Amino acid sequence: MAYLTQPDYVKYVCSCGQLKPITSLYFCRHCLKIRCGFCICHEVDSHYCANCLENMPSSEARLKKNRCSSCFDCPSCFHTLSTRATTAQPRQPPQDNAAGGDAKVENKQPKKMYYLSCFNCRWTSRDVGIPDQPVASGGWPERTNPFTTRVNQLLDYYKAIALQEKQEKIERERKKFSIRGKFITLTDKTGLTGAMARNIAGLPSAEGGSSSAIANFTPSQASADVAELPDDIFTKDVNLKQITSMCQRLASPEWQPASVSRLHPLAKLLSVKRSQRCRACDHNLTKPEYNPGSIKFKIELLAYYHVPEIKIMSYETIKPGQKSALLIKLTNPTGHEMQVRLLQPEDVPPVEEDEQPKSIDKSLEKSLNLEKDASLYKAMSRAPVLPPSCRVTAPAAALSVAPRDDAAEYDDDATHDDNDIILWRKSNKLALRLEVTADESVTPGAPAQSAFALEYSYRNTVPPSATASQHRDHTLYTTLLLDLGTIGE
Template sequence: MAYLTQPDYVKYVCSCGQMKPITSLYFCRHCLKIRCGFCICHEVDSHYCANCLENMPSSEARLKKNRCSSCFDCPSCFHTLSTRATLTQPRPDPAAGDAKVENKQAKKMYYLSCFNCRWTSRDVGIPDQPVASGGWPERTNPYAVRINQLLEYYKAIAHQEKQERLDRERKKFPIRGKYITLTDKTGLTGAMARNIAGLPSSESSSSAIANFVPSQASEEVEELSEDYYTKEVNLKQITTMAQRLAAGAPQPTSVSRLQPLARALSVKRSQRCRACDHNLTKPEYNPGSIKFKIELLAYYHMPEVKIISYEPVKPGETTALLLKLTNPTGHEMQIKFMQPEDIPEPEEIEEPQTIEKSLEKSLNLEKDMSWCKVVQRKPRLRAAGRLLAPDQTFTLAQRDDAAEYDDDAQHDTSDIIVWRKLNKLALRLQVVTPAEAEGVESVAGVALALRYSYRNTVPPAAPRDHTLHATLALHLPAIMH
């Protein structure tokens, strides 16, 4: 017998067919489905710096290129740089007539230092700053002007193509009233609407396209130095590929040209269900808080199954399997074991397609959710054994945090129930392995299904009881024996 504590030995089947542990799944209380990372949409709620916990809106983060202005990373080892203070004696200035500086006090200056690799801003010639926050000089990109021209050119092309597409779609439908568009009714012209929205005007887009000068290849190439192939290479003075890519546009080849890297901002994101568009997780806005406003994890809404121990699985024999069931909800739960093929197929309700719906979709007046449709796939369950599901239904009590530390477990004399403790239940089940099973020597798989009751308490609707199903795959590695 062997005791397993790894969660990956028990995997749940998502509604899209993916198999994941329960700690990596979500449970939507609105459509009552299991969701994995491929069945959810991610939305950025806020930007913040993980070092100084400064919170900033999306517009400000976009202007700062998603970088913090006061925190820096080491360009050598990518650890966070610390600001060090030092006292410097002011030097005499002959032009001002300061011949002696004995009576002047030492001035405090600041520089950046890495506690991991001992890199400092003095190593690359960056002068010390009189203030601790900000003011560190940055090397300008020599190709910044050309990059801005290319950005304006491609933005103008994208705006022109979008306007042509809207004009073609508008011509497909006949005019039914006096006003063609909403702007004609309100007196708001297209140019004024673009100015209010902050979009470039059609005249500026056409002028940007007309005045753009394309790049031209030059036949003159700078020649290499004579000792390029013969001089010795000191690898300590050459930057690595990771250091060059982290530097961005300059990409220095020498260590002496490394610059402190502005720390990238982190984001707090919320996750939505692709099917019903409801929130599954939503964190607090405060960057210093780790709490969630909404946290619909499957670990808190579905019965958790763990493998306590099992006997070695052998072809043509029946072995014992001990499972532990846990009810994480605050309501009583009824659980029954089934075979995966006995789970009923979900009923799919299709909305009728009308002319008005298709017209709104073509005019982009309705949010197009076709890209985020959850694709239903049948899971590939590689099960060498078959679980003998008992006919009885097991009852699990609700979770009680006050009695969580009670060690008294009720032992049962039943052939199936081993012991019962609060919202936990240990069962002894039988696994039958056919004689023609292959690959049992390394890993044996057992597939089973659960039918459990769930009480939905989503406001403002009244609490409702539902009967849900879940498919599980158990991996029983022989290496643990």
């Protein structure tokens, strides 16, 4: 954990040009390229509550406004509320002594009741007058928003406008791409639209419903009548303990309580499990398990498990015009033997641009808005600016790194080589002794950053086709940026 909390002294260059640590990168086994958070697409797989681990589909989560119905957060400190049990003595009926006889008194057993309590700030549901419930899970009263009718009218109005604009856009695209003798859809050939088919079948028309929602909508009217402020607003003492903070008010946007006595429990927001896809080939990079209680992944293509990792062990103070020693540790995370060679960044061959997926009919894709928008991805794809101040002396020989062995992790014996570059070997790790040379023109106190490239062999275990089962070996390249402190005097 000490290494994870340190600053990022070693950064890798993503395929789009971003500089990220290896723990924040992904590796696509189909494109054979490193991907960062800007090179992937995020997809929501499932919704679940982080407190009770209840899993629900997207439609149900949308219906519940992405909130859990049985778990609540404290409206004061936003911690999770706990259910506390207490006993309530039932009321005894009044005794009738008019007859003069001794009436038999029936002793009723105390009833168990439940209320919500916060273990952090000691807020309870009794503070705002919420009655105790006889059931521990669910059944808590919900407040109704007085503006629910108006909000629903606005939603229907904007949905109708969106539907109308969508239909107008479809009509413009049809007229634009319609060619004599060629028809995109069956309705262009027969002239029978969806609205006409619904009218013939006797079904209500969607356009009629949207037009009626727009016609019956009543816009809001601004009013000049404003309630006057109370007379003692400037003379009354303000008790900050009874006034809610801005965060407490915005946590309940429907009511925005101004006093602490009107705070109500907040339904807990749902969490999501998401999968990530490569923008270039649309293959999954990460895919979690559907079970909300599981932390495992079905697919987990992190760069930490496929790309050789570099760590800085120690280095000397870098001075202008002098050579300094640099010790790094190279780790092979794969289960196959890896051949690694150190290069200069300018010796890396140019990378070919990502090919866009081929489509059958480009005009049809544009008309249906199915074509992928890669403008943002192309705008972010840029060459990184590498510092030329320091230069690492890269050895010409290739280095062989053993595959990863989990049993050898507990072996403390390290073998020392006679090589001037390799300091020691241990399982799938190598300690390398390099030299860093700084330019004479570098001013003392400037950042000492150096860059070099790695050429490594990678065995792809994904078969090229469904029939082929052999593995393929590839030669890949990656560029790294090292942060070596500041230039000394």
